[in-house]
Amino acid sequence: MKKVVLFKSVSEDYEKAFLDVNYQALFVEPLQFEFINKEDLSQKLLQSDYTGLILTSPRAIEAVSKCWDPARFVLWNTKRIYTVGEVSSHKIKLLLGLEALGATSGNGENLANIITKENPSNSKFLFPCGNLRTETLPNIVKTSGMTVDALTVYETKENENLRTDLMELNDSATPCCMVFFSPSGCEYIHRQLQTFSNNLKELPHFAIGNSTAYKIENLGVEVAGIAARPKADSVVESVQNYFTCTQAS
Structure with missing residues (x-):
């Protein structure tokens, strides 16, 4: 074999x-990961001015889950949650109890194009991410006039x-x-x-x-x-x- x-x-x-x-x-x-900025993330999750949440990695989902409280963050039940991949979509459902969009997009660039097509230009998204993220997705979304609030919530190390x-x-x-x-x-x-x-x-x-x-x-x-x-x-x-x-x- x-x-x-x-x-x-x-x-x-x-x-x-x-x-x-x-x-x-x-x-x-x-790889190994260290989660950071938990308090900052908790505060941002309480803000009502976000159109939605972008979670492009399993670690970002885990970071959100570490401070997640369904009773405190009930406002997210009516907002758009975007992700890449069916595994991540399932993880969002399992850990956060939310339904995600974009699971079949395949990569960040395709997901960014979906986001720009489905939302008005004054939209604002919270983007919990890692320290080694690429700028492809936020740059595409920003070119449509939208705001992407990126927050580093985990660090990737060897x-x-x-x-x-x-x-x-x-x-x-x-x-x-x-x-x-x-x-x-x-x-x-x-x-x-x-x-x-x-x-x-x-x-x-x-x-x-x-x-x-x-x-x-x-x-x-x-x-x-x-x-x-x-x-x-x-x-x-x-x-x-x-x-x-x-x-x-």
């Missing part, structure tokens, strides 16, 4: 999706065990490829792989989306495939297509 390295937290969905096509998924978490995990992976497993799930993860992993002799950096690199793919390319590595959607079945399809074409040639 071929082994695939997934640089993310353990996921039953991904484990099952790869197992269904006779691949074993190996999980390595390259997992302190990353180098050890990579060394163990290199010594104990023989994976056929690696899948990357964030630009920051790519950078931390690439940097650590330069610090010891390994076979991992020669493996095919796959990306969950375009932003991650661009980061891989910027690091001087060729991208073997990009998932059409940020979902397990799309990642599996990307990997399978690559090896099918490789074998055929």
